[in-house]
Amino acid sequence: xxxxxxxxxxxxxxxxxxxxxxxxxxxxxxxxxxxxxxxxxxxxxxxxxxxxxxxxxxxxxxxxxxxxxxxxxxxxxxxxxxxxxxxxxxxxxxxxxxxxxxxxxxxxxxxxxxxxxxxxxxxxxxxxxxxxxxxxxxxxxxxxxxxxxxxxxxxxxxxxxxxxxxxxxxxxxxxxxxxxxxxxxxxxxxxxxxxxxxxxxxxxxxxxxxxxxxxxxxxxxxxxxxxxxxxxxxxxxxxxxxxxxxxxxxxxxxxxxxxxxxxxxxxxxx
Amino acid sequence: xxxxxxxxxxxxxxxxxxxxxxxxxxxxxxxxxxxxxxxxxxxxxxxxxxxxxxxxxxxxxxxxxxxxxxxxxxxxxxxxxxxxxxxxxxxxxxxxxxxxxxxxxxxxxxxxxxxxxxxxxxxxxxxxxxxxxxxxxxxxxxxxxxxxxxxxxxxxxxxxxxxxxxxxxxxxxxxxxxxxxxxxxxxxxxxxxxxxxxxxxxxxxxxxxxxxxxxxxxxxxxxxxxxxxxxxxxxxxxxxxxxxxxxxxxxxxxxxxxxxxxxxxxxxxxxxxxxxxxxxxxxxxxxxxxxxxxxxxxxxxxxxxxxxxxxxxxxxxxxxxxxxxxxxxxxxxxxxxxxxxxxxxxxxxxxxxxxxxxxxxxxxxxxxxxxxxxxxxxxxxxxxxxxxxxxxxxxxxxxxxxxxxxxxxxxxxxxxxxxxxxxxxxxxxxxxxxxxxxxxxxxxxxxxxxxxxxxxxxxxxxxxxxxxxxxxxxxxxxxxxxxxxxxxxxxxxxxxxxxxxxxxxxxxxxxxxxxxxxxxxx
Numbered sequence: 001x002x003x004x005x006x007x008x009x010x011x012x013x014x015x016x017x018x019x020x021x022x023x024x025x026x027x028x029x030x031x032x033x034x035x036x037x038x039x040x041x042x043x044x045x046x047x048x049x050x051x052x053x054x055x056x057x058x059x060x061x062x063x064x065x066x067x068x069x070x071x072x073x074x075x076x077x078x079x080x081x082x083x084x085x086x087x088x089x090x091x092x093x094x095x096x097x098x099x100x101x102x103x104x105x106x107x108x109x110x111x112x113x114x115x116x117x118x119x120x121x122x123x124x125x126x127x128x129x130x131x132x133x134x135x136x137x138x139x140x141x142x143x144x145x146x147x148x149x150x151x152x153x154x155x156x157x158x159x160x161x162x163x164x165x166x167x168x169x170x171x172x173x174x175x176x177x178x179x180x181x182x183x184x185x186x187x188x189x190x191x192x193x194x195x196x197x198x199x200x201x202x203x204x205x206x207x208x209x210x211x212x213x214x215x216x217x218x219x220x221x222x223x224x225x226x227x228x229x230x231x232x233x234x235x236x237x238x239x240x241x242x243x244x245x246x247x248x249x250x251x252x253x254x255x256x257x258x259x260x261x262x263x264x265x266x267x268x269x270x
Numbered sequence: 271x272x273x274x275x276x277x278x279x280x281x282x283x284x285x286x287x288x289x290x291x292x293x294x295x296x297x298x299x300x301x302x303x304x305x306x307x308x309x310x311x312x313x314x315x316x317x318x319x320x321x322x323x324x325x326x327x328x329x330x331x332x333x334x335x336x337x338x339x340x341x342x343x344x345x346x347x348x349x350x351x352x353x354x355x356x357x358x359x360x361x362x363x364x365x366x367x368x369x370x371x372x373x374x375x376x377x378x379x380x381x382x383x384x385x386x387x388x389x390x391x392x393x394x395x396x397x398x399x400x401x402x403x404x405x406x407x408x409x410x411x412x413x414x415x416x417x418x419x420x421x422x423x424x425x426x427x428x429x430x431x432x433x434x435x436x437x438x439x440x441x442x443x444x445x446x447x448x449x450x451x452x453x454x455x456x457x458x459x460x461x462x463x464x465x466x467x468x469x470x471x472x473x474x475x476x477x478x479x480x481x482x483x484x485x486x487x488x489x490x491x492x493x494x495x496x497x498x499x500x501x502x503x504x505x506x507x508x509x510x511x512x513x514x515x516x517x518x519x520x521x522x523x524x525x526x527x528x529x530x531x532x533x534x535x536x537x538x539x540x541x542x543x544x545x546x547x548x549x550x551x552x553x554x555x556x557x558x559x560x561x562x563x564x565x566x567x568x569x570x571x572x573x574x575x576x577x578x579x580x581x582x583x584x585x586x587x588x589x590x591x592x593x594x595x596x597x598x599x600x601x602x603x604x605x606x607x608x609x610x611x612x613x614x615x616x617x618x619x620x621x622x623x624x625x626x627x628x629x630x631x632x633x634x635x636x637x638x639x640x641x642x643x644x645x646x647x648x649x650x651x652x653x654x655x656x657x658x659x660x661x662x663x664x665x666x667x668x669x670x671x672x673x674x675x676x677x678x679x680x681x682x683x684x685x686x687x688x689x690x691x692x693x694x695x696x697x698x699x700x701x702x703x704x705x706x707x708x709x710x711x712x713x714x715x716x717x718x719x720x721x722x723x724x725x726x727x728x729x730x731x732x733x734x735x736x737x738x739x740x741x742x743x744x745x746x747x748x749x750x751x752x753x754x755x756x757x758x759x760x761x762x763x764x765x766x767x768x769x770x771x772x773x774x775x776x777x778x779x780x781x782x783x784x785x786x787x788x789x790x791x792x
Binding site: 060062099102103105106107109111113114115116117126127130131132175176179 | 670671673674675676677678679680681684688689692693696767
């Protein structure tokens, strides 16, 4: 299942020197650069506060970057001090680019964020109809197919509040897929789930990987990260410390910070 | 949406019907008066089926209009506002016991006086407070009508405990209940209201001098001339005297004033009808029949109340939503404007806003009908409250919902429309319902800008029948019943939205969905 690193094609995701600070000025991302190939499944791990979630949210423009360049599937979001000074319409163009970027990227949240006032099927149909003006019957057909794909064929008319966390998260994945994204991002998708429900969500992600979907996952599921990922990115203090094959990273970490992190985890993973 | 639009069309059609006036051949003489002006000035005929207004001033207007070759058309306005309303052009003359005073003459021109009278002191039977003159009133509790000539006489006499009333019945009743030592009012009022009350008695000599005149707008000399000619004509041919005779209002003061010492040509039949009516005790059956006979009057008034409330609420809901969204999501500059609007409008009394819109805006050329002034006044006021209700609702929707929608490629506007606002509505619904009921009752304020709504109708009937208690309960029930369907509708909508949000698993198992600890939907 695992593919080799360093494929020859143009990387689907290119991130260059991404910087981001909180409003109070504390830096979160201190120049992050990474290329991710099409079809890769990448896990990002690291201690809390290391900026991994912020990094992921930047890829979907749910956080606006301070500077740097992100290119995903040909859409570029870029920002620098010079740009802002020279281009009077910069803000407008930047927001437009962000909006375009979000259409290429699907996002799954720790807290699911399904719309509680709509049924599962309506949740899936809404964005295609509103954003892409897909006809209702087409959206419905796609929605039902996607629900079947994530194993929720019988849940179309349920409201999110009536479902388990695992079911809800699978529905959220189906909802993101309905927009036909080039990339799927997951922000700790299983952290809010009871342990026995984690597997069903991870299984959906594994299936998507086999279909060739490019996926980036911020996770604490070390076993999953190690087994399913093409490679793991370890972040610490707003920087990428190591980018390595799972087995290698867990058995022969190079950096002291990685070693430290794994030492703390010892006993948690098998 | 379609249904809402249909409803709006229906409402608009209703107004068009309500406002299309019937054609008249003769020129119309629009005259203003206080329909709660009371006996004998203007009041609802107690025993008639169709509840029309009678009074000596109505007789005078009819006589005058006939001489002027015009058709009288009555416009109701509160007594306090008769002169502002005249200057606003709501009507061209006004008759409601308006005294010719220097203060009034600054605002309007008066016709020749049509009646001269004086103030009458009335005290409790046996005169326990030993009051026989204005001077005796000092240190005593004295009641009168607010802003009346009597009030200023009391102030001048140095009476420090003056209680002012909106209507005469309450003043005399309060004295019967020993809350007042004396009441000072225009003599006709005293005769008609206190004269039949065996617990009260008249004391002292006539006080002061009151001249009733008919105001016209300053500079409207053509109408004033016509009016004065008609007035002299009905005085000289005895028509006016006849009216006063029939109402038992011909007094030595009047005989002196009109230089007419001849004996009466008419009996006081109008007065006697009233006196007869006052003496009559009522059986329960009669009382019930009387209340039933009020229903058409209250029905008409309810429609005014409902129309004003529903239109104002529609405005408030729409404007409130715009304000709330602007305040939360618009650029800072616009957001500040919305916040400022909310603070200012919420922080000032709605009555003053109504007066401002109705009487103030015409100064800058913006003239609204009473109905629309009422709708807009109440609407923009309640919009400020609705905006805050929506803001609470919008803020109650987790930020994650907005993020979820944005992550799916929606714009902020789309996210608001399809995801955030539908959820916010549910949260806002209970306080919005609350405000609608509140608005329904606040709509009684439109009676201050000449509309005859439920509260006004209540005032008219209660004054005529001397019955604040029974009619009051009746009106309270009507308000309650009008509000009830809206409350039910809101509850129903709330429940439906709640089912959507919390799912329907409970009902499937035959369990009450709402019985969950920590549930908002109970």
